[in-house]
Amino acid sequence: MSDRDEWNARVAGTGCPLCAPRPESNDHWDLIAPLSSSTLYLAKNQTYRGQCQLTFDLRHVARLDQLTADEYAAFTADLFLAQSALARVVAADHMNVESLGNVVPHVHWHIVPRYWNDARWGLPIWTTPLSAMPYHALDDTERTHLIEAIRAALREASIEEGLI
Numbered sequence: 280m281s282d283r284d285e286w287n288a289r290v291a292g293t294g295c296p297l298c299a300p301r302p303e304s305n306d307h308w309d310l311i312a313p314l315s316s317s318t319l320y321l322a323k324n325q326t327y328r329g330q331c332q333l334t335f336d337l338r339h340v341a342r343l344d345q346l347t348a349d350e351y352a353a354f355t356a357d358l359f360l361a362q363s364a365l366a367r368v369v370a371a372d373h374m375n376v377e378s379l380g381n382v383v384p385h386v387h388w389h390i391v392p393r394y395w396n397d398a399r400w401g402l403p404i405w406t407t408p409l410s411a412m413p414y415h416a417l418d419d420t421e422r423t424h425l426i427e428a429i430r431a432a433l434r435e436a437s438i439e440e441g442l443i
């Protein structure tokens with residue numbers, strides 16, 4: 280199979296690691312909460328404290344332009360809610376929100392809090408290969424506390440937006 284054939288198979292969803300059912304926890308993430316059309320996960324690598332991934336749940340789709348208007352509206356509403364909750368918890372100086380899909384072509388957002396003193400301040404974090412990026416794992420207590428704080432902030436933001 281050629282590289283192009285492999286890419287086309289991934290775009291079609293063959294073996295997609297982000298298609299449901301997804302594990303609540305794995306080597307890359309831990310579940311924070313399901314939202315209306317997506318699920319929010321805390322990244323295991325917390326070099327950028329609060330880094331999360333918001334993964335579209337309704338079906339396999341490789342690009343944002345492949346969503347229906349209703350799916351797009353629901354997904355961006357989830358992004359707004361997730362980003363608002365995260366901002367309440369981590370007090371970042373800036374927030375990067377990126378949908379790349381170059382490695383895993385399933386629609387998802389990377390929500391990356393940025394801090395004035397982070398090593399790549401003023402630069403994108405993705406210019407370094409994943410294997411060369413710094414890795415910072417939280418201890419179990421700190422990780423659990425961060426997940427619970429984000430869940431509480433999601434509830435607060437949902438109430439304020441009239442969603443619950």
